[in-house]
Amino acid sequence: MASSLSNHYSSLLKLCSQTQDRSHLKKLHCLILKTLSLSADTFLSNTLITCYAKSDLLSYARNLFYQMPHPNPFSWNAILSAYSKVGCIPQMEEVFFSMPERDGVSWNSLISGYAGHGSRDRAVAAYCAMLREGRTPNRITFSTMLLLSSACSLASLGCQVHCQIIKFGFESYVFVGSPLVDMYSKSGFIREALQVFEGMEEKNIVMYNTMMTGLLRCGMVEDSKKLFREMAERDSISWTTMVTGLTKNGLDLEAIDLFREMRAAGVGIDQFTFGSILTACGGLSALELGKQTHDYIIRTHYDDNVFVGSALVDMYSKCRCIRRAEVVFSRLRTKNIVSWTAMLVGYGQNGCSEEAVRIFCQMQKHGVEPDDFALGSVISSCANLASLEEGTHLHCRAIVSGLISFITVSNAIVTLYGKCGIIEDSHRLFDEMQTRDSVSWTALVSGYAQFGKAKETIDLFEKMLNDGVKPDGVTFIGVLSACSRAGLVEKGYSYYNSMIHDHHIVPIADHYTCMIDLFSRAGRLMEAEDFIKQMPCHPDAIGWATLLSSCRFHGELEIGKWAALNLIELDPNNPASYVLLSSLHASRGNWEEVAKLRRGMRDRRVKKEPGCSWIKYKNKVHIFSADDQSHPYSERIYAELEKLNKKMIAEGYKPDLSSVLHDVCESEKIHMLGHHSEKLAIAFGLIFMPPELPIRVVKNLRVCVDCHNATKFISKITGREILVRDAIRFHKFSGGVCSCASVLKKAFYHYVSKSPKRNFSLRHFICNKTSEVEPDICHRVRLNSYKEAYQQQRAEKYYANQCKRNQGMDPQEN
Secondary structure (H helix, E strand, O other), rough: OOHHHHHHHHHHHHHHHEEEEEOHHHHHHHHHHHHOOOOOHHHHHHHHHHHHOOOOHHHHHHHHHHHOOOOOOOHHHHHHHHHHHHHHHHHHHHHHOOOOOOOHHHHHHHHHHHHHHOOOOHHHHHHHHHHHHHOOOOOHHHHHHHHHHHHHHHHHHHHHHHHHHHHOOOOOOOHHEEEEEEEEHOOOHHHHHHHHHHEEEEOOOHHHHHHHHHHHHHOOOHHHHHHHHHHHOOOOOHHHHHHHHHOOOOOOOHHHHHHHHHHOOOOOOOEEEEHHHHHHHHHHHHHHHHHHHHHHHHOOOOOOOOHHHHHHHHHHHHHHOOHHHHHHHOOOOOOHHHHHHHHHHHHHOOOHHHHHHHHHHHHHOOOOOHHHHHHHHEEEHHHHHHHHHHHHHHHHHHHHHHHHHOHHHHHHHHHHHHHHHHHHHHHHHHHHHOOOOOHHHHHHHHHHHHOHHHHHHHHHHHHHHOOOOOOHHHHHHHHHHHHHHOOOOHHHHHHHHHHHOOOOOOOOOOOOOHHHHHHHHHOOOHHHHHHHHHHOOOHHHHHHHHHHHHHHHHHHHHHHHHHHHHHHHOOOOHHHHHHEEEHHHHHOOOHHHHHHHHHHHHOOOOOOOOOOOEEEEEEEEEEEOOOOOOOOHHHHHHHHHHHHHHHHHHHHHOOOHHHHHOOOOOOHHHHHHOOHHHHHHHHHHHHOOOOOOOOOEEEEHHHHHHHHHHEEEEHHHHHOOOOEEOOOEEEEEOEEOOOOOOOOHHHHHHHHHHHHOOOOOHHHHHHHHHHOOOOOOOOOOOOOHHHHOOOOOHHHHHHHHHHHHHHOOOOOOO
């Protein structure tokens, strides 16, 4: 009777353990104590210890074990296994060395405890001690050691274990064969994995799945497909393995087709299958299919699964539906680091950098610690915002947390300082990195390119090639843009050809835009036109706008009209075509054409993006628009501007009226120029920012010529360093000189030699147009080409006088 009751209780205890019903487990224990004598029933005590351990009630298991008067080997192994599974290494060792006798189960528990909780060396030492004691390993021992070898990428250890598997005659065991195949494939020895697989007489589904995973991991897609079709029986893991593998190998369409086939076969779909198919939808930007999959997820009640929810957020973000991603994220009851990071990265991918920083703050408030990927993503968002203050705080956090050792975080910090205009710190951090990849080099190359430092950009790129680092398409965008700004047309064209023929990179729209800018910025507009006509596809809106902008600067009306018409046809709602073309007509005094273009904008309801500038002070962003009167300190700001204007005029400043595209009187034009948004932001910075700190201003559009010239005068008068980041690049003003136009003489010679028959004065060019010529933009002009335009002596004298009056530069400077 007692034995029958004991068995009944044992079955109930196991049921409670399987369902994790801790309350009923404890109640059953109380009932057993009332009806039976546990001290006399070792079997039931052992069952209780095991069930408590499986239910994560280790203290109950421990107390029960130490209350047993005569524990048997099973009792010792039960409590040893409990400590092993939860990673209580000291207690596990204490029990193991206190055991009166040990068997294979005891050794397996010890090895498994070490291996599963980061004690690799002690696991190997325990395995060796087991062999020395004369114990024969079994399939569980070998499986544990092979899993340890795979997890730690210890191919040499795995090979030694394989030899002992053969020695002890376990090579035909499927339970050992699967982890052996997994170990070899993870270590990159796919041939050895195939030999083991083909040498197995009996193969189960697990082994097929393991072999397919290994083949897909090594990019052997066709072999994995063949193996998949050969399987006599497939389970949901087989299908999911193939769908996931195809997605990871970039075969998103095939993954989607296989998913449809999987559904038609009536195979059960789990969270991992949904995660893989959503990744494929995101990779293809297949929004409609993603929505259909989302509907199916809701019908199968997986919508609240955190793994599937994170994949949905990622899919919608990649499909540019950030608001749908927000809805999915907000409805998740449970959020982990993956779901928070998916939302954070989604905001960054969709240009919502402010929201990315906000969601990162929310994540911290919820007590979720960021990993390297999350921290790197939020630092990248700070870089896009040019938010130096938040970026430096996150830099400190990366140092304190130790996450700066991850290359994703280091690359993001290099990008941050480059985009915030502190290229020196960016380079210093790059030099301090212990390991660098192509992203690290590209971040620094792009930083120098955006800052207009063409020589440094090209030198760094050449060093990158010499170090054997393979550049990608983004790297070449930085290099080509640097060549464009330096006027190095032939060198830029050679880099473009090298990208295609040497590095086998297929050009995208950004590369074509860089080449259009390379030719047109140097005044070689006919070559830019020829290049466009030879392109395999038409330029995008940015490409046409780039050509049109250069036509405006160089006064080329015909090509400018051609570019404007193509831009309007491509994107009728893009205001750039109307604004740039009207600017071109306005520079020639064709006000009727300007009025016609403006009427066209009104008729098509095209609105020009209003220019605004912002500056950060005491954790608050102050935004200004042209002629802005809404700021609480407007009176002080305008008073400061008036005071600066008087000092600038005394220094020789004259407003560039060509920047005003309105047919109004001269006084009205001067008034309009004086209240541009960047000037208001700079005046605010002069009032409130401490003198020892640089003034950092960000503008959403390009800085106009007049504001550029005025800022040079302001930096000279106040002795302040002013950094302005516009839509194209950085401008660092110091001592009356900007980083993008410090070599006036080169620009002057270049302009004269290229365009000796221009109809407006050299004085207009030197005073007002030099700011649009980048540093090193011009090649050194030979003296004989200069003689063809003007008499050398007269021009030299004129140039020297202009330098003294406008720039304060040394007339003898090269």
